[in-house]
Amino acid sequence: MSETTHDSAVGVTPPPSPDDGLTSAELAAKYGLSVSGARPTLPEYVRQLWARRHFILAFSRAKLTAQYSQAKLGQLWQVATPLLNAAVYFLIFGIIMGGREGIPGGQNRYIPFLVTGVFVFTFTQTSVLNGVRAISSNLGLVRALHFPRASLPISISLQQLQQLLFSMIVLVVILLGFRELPGFSWLMIVPVLACQFVFNTGLALIMARLGSKTPDLAQLMPFITRTWLYASGVMFSLPYMLTKHNAPDWLVDVMQGNPATVYMDLMRYALIDEYGVSDMSPLAWPLAVFWAVVFGIGGFVFFWKAEERYGRG
């Protein structure tokens, strides 16, 4: 019966052949077989990733819309969430704790200062927090389909970029309300966001690899990012508060050089007229590029090094 039903030209056990003495590796080499699931070279990996660019984009968009799909207000939360965040910080730090002191341009500039800071920091923060879970929360997908795994953290930071663009609409309305009118300096938004996006992606890639190996990081990271938030001068003027407490100059320089502060300061500098060059690190622009390049390339290579192991979970 098997002869009639099995439509194969070959049988089950091979006849004696010169291949019999070969080891598996030699046999594989002879017939041009490759190790399954082996890590591609770095240029090959970049090429594969480029080929999946539409997947990355579609994935980030789908995740963005799915985020609030179960809420009644739906996509309105895209804008409401950052706004509510800013309101909470305004109440606590602006009014109760007196963070409005020492804001460039005076106390009435506090709201644009705060909202810009919150939105820019949230961009980095959520990229980190979601990056940690990038592999572990999509393990089913990783174990089912072939695609370069870096697609996942990259699309996460792309999703956050799109979220930020929603927030920017709110920001523009607030700025106009405070008579901060659009000018040529607003064009600086583009290079600042580009640098921050690359930095965030690198960070998300690093976090994704660490998080796939150590799931505990997902519990730990919210505390680290919150510490980072308070240390970055999101809701108060960093140099003013530090000098008020007699901190040495070098400490002010170091604190102002941290990537989150650099991107926030540059964004404030671009959007708020009263925010001058003297209010941020003198090395803000070189640092913005430096952090982007170091984390962007470093994070990518770091992630790629473990490419073949992500399925294990």
Next chain:
Amino acid sequence: MAVAEQTERSGATAQSGTKTEAQAERTPAPWVPTVVAEDLHIVYRVYGGAKGRGSATAALNRIIRRKPGGGMREVHAVRGVSFTAYRGQAIGLIGSNGSGKSTLLKAVAGLLPAERGRVYTDGQPSLLGVNAAMMNDLTGERNVILGGLAMGMSREEVARRYQGIVDFSGINEKGDFITLPMRTYSSGMAARLRFSIAAAKNHDVLMIDEALATGDKKFQKRSEARIRELRKEAGTVFLVSHNNKSIRDTCERVLWLEKGELLLDGPTDEVLKEYEKFTSK
């Protein structure tokens, strides 16, 4: 029994004539290996499944004493499996639940890293499975598009095949369900859509993981026909099934896995006879 099979499979037998012709003009050297597995071991690391107490003090104790695998348990799913598959073979994988069949296929596909040993394959093997997880909070429509893009199709290709995939899945037969989130689908519907997405592409080395078992009779017929089509193009086919009849219909060689070890590897009839003896015990 054989008679009943013959009549049921009349479609398949009608095709087999043309197929053998195609086979004859292909494969000038019939013994070309396509998949070589060498002493393959797969280990899952599971968190939260630790033996002993899961209390905080127990966890701390483990960390302080630097015991390996604190809070983590290792599951040795595949233990030292070796085999060589050749071009033109259809190989069935049998064994009781949890014997490592799906894990083995995932490792051959390169989706699960091997703990020890190696798998060599000809090109990129593809796995058609019911476990191919999709994104449950997204609509069926989005899942079709994302699945296609993730498999490496271009946007145009996805757009071209979209209607075919939806029609094949039959999701829209009872109303406009493709625009609903996947989490609202019944398990059968979700499985049908997943299979339809995965089957939309042509594959070199093809592995089918119980995909035939899902869905109603009509869908099973349709997917069997699609698998036959895919087989014609694929060099080697692996089939996991608990249905001995469908193994007998499609495979001439069977690997029998039990507790992660390769128990038997041989012609379908011989292995199935042993397997049936084992299961009827």
